[in-house]
Amino acid sequence: MIHRTMRDFLSALEKKGLLRRIARPVDRMWEPAALARWMYQALPAEKRFGMFFEKVKGSDIPIVTAVLGANTAAYAAALGVEPDGINDAWVRACRNPVPPKVVDKAPCQEVVITGKEVRLSCLPIPVWTPGKDKGAYITTNTVTRDYNTGIQNMGVYRTMVRDETNLISNLRPGRQGYLNTLTWTDKDKVAPIAWVIAAPPAVHLATVANLPYGVDEITLAGGVMGEAVNMVKCRTVDLLVPADAEIIIEGEIHPGETEMEGPFGEFAGYMGPVERRPVVRVTAITHRKNPIYYGYTSQMPPSESTTIQSLTNAGVLLKILRHDLGEVAVSDVFIDLTFAGMLGHAVIAMKPGYPGHSKKVGRLVAAMSPLKRVTVVDEDVDIRDHTHVDWAMNSRYNPSRDTVLIDDVYFRVGIDPSVRSATSDVAMGSKVVCDATLKVDAGPFSLPPKEIMMKALDLWKEIGLPEFEIPRRARLRIDRS
Numbered sequence: 001m002i003h004r005t006m007r008d009f010l011s012a013l014e015k016k017g018l019l020r021r022i023a024r025p026v027d028r029m030w031e032p033a034a035l036a037r038w039m040y041q042a043l044p045a046e047k048r049f050g051m052f053f054e055k056v057k058g059s060d061i062p063i064v065t066a067v068l069g070a071n072t073a074a075y076a077a078a079l080g081v082e083p084d085g086i087n088d089a090w091v092r093a094c095r096n097p098v099p100p101k102v103v104d105k106a107p108c109q110e111v112v113i114t115g116k117e118v119r120l121s122c123l124p125i126p127v128w129t130p131g132k133d134k135g136a137y138i139t140t141n142t143v144t145r146d147y148n149t150g151i152q153n154m155g156v157y158r159t160m161v162r163d164e165t166n167l168i169s170n171l172r173p174g175r176q177g178y179l180n181t182l183t184w185t186d187k188d189k190v191a192p193i194a195w196v197i198a199a200p201p202a203v204h205l206a207t208v209a210n211l212p213y214g215v216d217e218i219t220l221a222g223g224v225m226g227e228a229v230n231m232v233k234c235r236t237v238d239l240l241v242p243a244d245a246e247i248i249i250e251g252e253i254h255p256g257e258t259e260m261e262g263p264f265g266e267f268a269g270y271m272g273p274v275e276r277r278p279v280v281r282v283t284a285i286t287h288r289k290n291p292i293y294y295g296y297t298s299q300m301p302p303s304e305s306t307t308i309q310s311l312t313n314a315g316v317l318l319k320i321l322r323h324d325l326g327e328v329a330v331s332d333v334f335i336d337l338t339f340a341g342m343l344g345h346a347v348i349a350m351k352p353g354y355p356g357h358s359k360k361v362g363r364l365v366a367a368m369s370p371l372k373r374v375t376v377v378d379e380d381v382d383i384r385d386h387t388h389v390d391w392a393m394n395s396r397y398n399p400s401r402d403t404v405l406i407d408d409v410y411f412r413v414g415i416d417p418s419v420r421s422a423t424s425d426v427a428m429g430s431k432v433v434c435d436a437t438l439k440v441d442a443g444p445f446s447l448p449p450k451e452i453m454m455k456a457l458d459l460w461k462e463i464g465l466p467e468f469e470i471p472r473r474a475r476l477r478i479d480r481s
C-alpha cells in the first residue's frame, strides 16, 4: 500500500499499533527528545513505536518523531511492503526510477509566510540533546540544486536555528548538498535551498540513499512508490519541493556567509566539534493548514537515523552489486541497524564462485560505501541474526588468512573518535573486510538429520512443550542436516 502523505502513513501506523499519541503537553526544549532517547536506549527494537506529541507548549503544531525508523516493521510499513520485502523494493525502485511531476497547487502551500512575516519560532523545532546542544535544529530532507545541470539533490543535513530568520546548515564538505551550493557561490551567486518537513514516507526514506552525484533521490522515491511524486515550485527560491509535504522552509545561501555551528550530539555517540558552516537566510515558510512537524531522533545509536539509513542503503548496495557490477553471486545485504552509513557494519550473503571472490566483493562494498566493516558469509547464514553471523565468524573465519585491512581511508569527519590522535587532530582511518565464507568442505553439521529433527518437533508438540516459531537460523541448518 502506497502512502501519499505522512498523515495517511501515521493513521496506518496507528492501526498497526506502531504509533503512540502523547496527549500531555510537552516542552520542545527537552521532553520529546529525552523521551525518544529512552525508547531507543531501553526498549528492544520490536517494542519501539513512533511518537506523536499532540500538544506542544507554546505552539499549535504537534511534533512527531521515530515514526519511520522505530524498527524494521515501521520502516516496512512506510514503504508499503512486508519486512522481508524491503531489499526487493529498493532494488526494483533503483532499476525503475520515476521522474517527478510538477503541479501548480500544493497542500504544502496552503499557508504562505514570506518577507518580514517570517519567524522560525512559528515552528516547534526541538532541541535534540538537551543540556548539551547549542540550540534547536531541523533534521529533515534538504533540497539543493546544481547550477550547471539544474539537477536537484536531497540529503539530510542538520540545520541549526540561529535566530528568527537565519539558519546554519551542516552541509559538510564532500556532501552532495554542499557541492551543489558551491556551484552557485563559486560563481558569486546566491544558492537556493529548502527543507521539506513530513513529506510522503518514501521521499524521506529515499533521501538517505547514497546515490551517485547527479541522481536526484526524488526519482528513487517515485520508483519505490510506483508513481511520480508531485512537486511544486517554491514561492521565493527556484527549487521544486514535494507538494504533499506538511511544511517547507525556503532559503538562500549568500557567498562567503558562514558561521560556527554546534556543538551538537553526533551519530557516533559523542558530542561533535564546532565548525564553520554556511548561513541560510530564510525567505519563506509555507505549510498545510494545521501542519505536523517531524524531526528524526538521531545522535547516540541506536536511533531512527541509523535505522532508516541502514535499511535504505542495504537495498541500494544490493542493486549496485547485482545489477551494475554483475555480482549475481550476491543474494542479500544487511547493514546493522545500530550503526548506519559511516562507521557501520554490512553483512553480505553470497555463493563464492572462485577463490578470493568473497574478499573481492567485500573490498568493493568497503570502497563504494562509507561503511567501516564488511563481513561476507555464505548463503546458508541468516545475515540478520548476529548469533548466526558470529557462528560463521567462529567456524569459517581464520583472521590471518581471511582479513583484508584497507588503510589510509579519509573519513572526512572528526566525529569518529577512533580516527583522532592524542592531539585531537584527525588522522587517517581504515576499514576491515572479514571473509567468513567456507574455504573447504567442512563436512556435515553436528545436528541430527532433518527427518529426526522434524519427528522431534511433532514429539515436542505432543508433549505440550512451549510453542515457538522456528528461527531462520535453525531452518537453514536443519535443511542441510
Ligand SMILES: Cc1cc2nc3c(=O)[nH]c(=O)nc-3n(C[C@H](O)[C@H](O)[C@H](O)COP(=O)(O)O)c2cc1C
Pocket (backbone or CB within 6 Å): 139, 153, 154, 155, 156, 157, 158, 159, 170, 171, 172, 175, 176, 177, 207, 208, 209, 210, 211, 296, 297, 298, 304, 305, 306, 308, 309, 341
Ligand atoms: C537524522 C540524520 C541526520 C543527518 N545529519 C547529517 C549532517 O548533519 N551532515 C551530513 O553531512 N550528513 C548527515 N546525515 C547523513 C546524510 O543525510 C546521508 O548520508 C545522505 O545520503 C547524504 O546525501 P548526499 O549523498 O546526497 O549528500 C544525516 C542523516 C540522518 C538520517
